[in-house]
Amino acid sequence: MPRTPTEFSVHLLLEGGHREEVRFPTIQDFQKWYTSEVAQKSTSGDFVSVPIKNIQGEYMVVRPSKILAIRVEPVFSSSVERFS
Known part of the structure; x- marks a missing residue:
């Protein structure tokens, strides 16, 4: 049985x-934000809002033209961080 991620970490x-x-609760939430905010304004120097739902009272804005790369990583509630 495939595991289902509890959220997605976007770097x-x-x-x-x-x-x-x-972090986004679902991949669809990330895709919606990406297509509406980042992809449409990829060459823009204007700020767009980045949703930060897990930190209350904080917000972040970024210029889409300054994003060089995005990595999306599924996070599972059963994940165990291992340090070597």
């Missing part, structure tokens, strides 16, 4: 080497 690699991580 944004920004120009200048900065990295940010935000």
Whole structure:
């Protein structure tokens, strides 16, 4: 039986080497944000809002033209972090 992720961790690699991580409850939520905010405005220098649902009282804005890479990683509630 395939496991179902509890959320998706999205890693944004920004120009200048900065990295940010935000989490989305479903892959569809990420896809909706990406297509409506990032993909349509990919060359824009205007700020777009990045949803941060797990940190209350904080928000983040980013310029879509400054996003160099995005990595989407499924997170499972049964995941165990291992340090080597």
